[in-house]
Amino acid sequence: MxxxxxxxxxxxxxxxxxxxxxxxxxxxxxxxxxxxxxxxxxxxxxxxxxxxxxxxxxxxxxxxxxxxxxxxxxxxxxxxxxxxxxxxxxxxxxxxxxxxxxxxxxxxxxxxxxxxxxxxxxxxxxxxxxxxxxxxxxxxxxxxxxxxxxxxxxxxxxxxxxxxxxWDVDPEDYPSARYWFDQAEYEYVIDDDLGYSTDDYTAEELMDLFKEHPTEVFPFDVSGSSKTFKDGAVFTLSDTILTNGFDEIYETGDVVVTTTDTSVKFTVISDAYFDGPGSTIEFSIVEVDGEWVLRKTATAVNANQAAATGAEWAAEQTWNVQADNLKDVIDKYGKR
Missing domain, CATH: 1.20.1260 (Ferritin)
Incomplete structure (x- = not known):
């Protein structure tokens, strides 16, 4: 077009x-x-x-x-x-x-x-x-x-x-208009302990708190067509890269939300972002040895070459802060 x-x-x-x-x-x-x-x-x-x-x-x-x-x-x-x-x-x-x-x-x-x-x-x-x-x-x-x-x-x-x-479409099949230096791919799975056991909460209860308080959970700016994470809502993610010196244009992008009872998934829908259209990251509550963890599962396509280098290390810094924020949300709004 x-x-x-x-x-x-x-x-x-x-x-x-x-x-x-x-x-x-x-x-x-x-x-x-x-x-x-x-x-x-x-x-x-x-x-x-x-x-x-x-x-x-x-x-x-x-x-x-x-x-x-x-x-x-x-x-x-x-x-x-x-x-x-x-x-x-x-x-x-x-x-x-x-x-x-x-x-x-x-x-x-x-x-x-x-x-x-x-x-x-x-x-x-x-x-x-x-x-x-x-x-x-x-x-x-x-x-x-x-x-x-x-x-x-x-x-x-x-x-x-x-x-x-x-529809269930593979990330690499999404239409995109990316440059030659935006053709990298990467994947990672990162778990962060939440400090709560299966006796304290259900996975659904914890994910409900995640969905209801996006601006308090994420360590960067999120704003969208909904105040909560729900199917079909579009959110703009801003200032998403915590390291200094990265091109500002790549730090802001739009994602669409899809959910299950225990997960929230972002799919990138804009071109001017460090991950290309169709890239996904899913946040889910998963049980490990009787304890709840916040799992991040990322699949990036047509990603910026510079961002893809050390992407998992950089993501660790961001998602560690996010997990701490979620713990604060649970303490603030969870069971008394």
Missing amino acids: GSQWTPGNPGAGSTASVTGLAEQLNTVEEKIDTALIELRKADDVFLDQWVGQSASGARSQLTSLITQSKAHEKAISKVRKALISYAAEVSEIKELAAVQIEKRTAAQEALQDQLVNDPGAFRPERGGGAQQDLQDAVTELQSLATRRRNADDAVLAEIRAAVATT
Whole structure:
């Protein structure tokens, strides 16, 4: 989507493939909706026509199918709407850019005429209005390029979030726009003791506290569409690298959240982060020898080369602080 345009022409490229995909998704969405109507009709059979153990098993399977189909329909709808919004935004950028390109071309031609007609006396400041028109056009095109880049980033993030919360896709299969120096991979598993036994809490109780107090648990800034960690919430992680001297742009990124009763998983959905889109880290409460530990399981793809070097060591520092923070949260909000 973003490969055909340039800062000099931020409206370049066709949105036909985008709108075409949106139309196809609309057709799929309508088919799923029709299928759901039929599935709900089938569910009526269990009310008084089919009972017993086999009926219970079949109804459980049917209920699961309905739930899964609804989730797919919701995800497809989100992607479709994101594509429609993106196409509309690009169309507007295209129209605005065309005006500025025409203005830029006219100014360049006027300045060129002056240079040809009177080369010995030409100075940039003699361009007068043409010089100002050129500067204004270039400035506006730069602004539109930023707007186009933001639109590209936004639609990709929406698609990645829908994928991460609906389908099981390998991290390396996520679409990304990373540079050659952002192609590293790494994995790690880090456990931190929490100091509580299985007699003190259940894993679900501890994870509930983790989910309910994200800003107190994490040793860096987290802000999102929800105050708590829940499925589908998008959080921005900021100042995530505790060591000094790292490029600031890589310290902030967006993740989408998926959960179970005993875990919270982040999936990276933005490109400008030290780990690439599709990278995951799961925080889970796990029992080891009768004691609860906070486990961090990371899988990074398309990671920045510098960040990947010593990634586990750096993560240890961050997650040790996080575990201490979680202990404080448990002492503060847990059982009295």
